Amino acid sequence: MNIQNDALKQLEDLKVRHRKVDEHIQDLIRGFNNDQLQIRRLKKQKLQLKDEISRIKASLLPDIIA
Incomplete structure (x- = not known):
């Protein structure tokens, strides 16, 4: 369960960084x-953060076989 908690913490950190990069982009524009x-x-950095967020979210969700 500790690995899952670490992943959730990393996910939150990435979301904060993503939001800050977006705000910086908007300020520059x-x-x-x-x-x-x-x-x-x-924008490239923001996309990389988004990809990392998606990867972590996917690893936290259990595989569901339909």
Whole structure:
């Protein structure tokens, strides 16, 4: 059960990081100095975080055979 708790903690940490990256992207987009390269990098990082979140969620769900 400890492994599951660790995964849940990691999942929450990733969600927080994902939210912060999204907020940073939105701030850059609203700003006057749109650094498109930085925005692109942050979007890539956000996607990687989302993929990691999905991977952890999938590992926490039991396999259901229909």
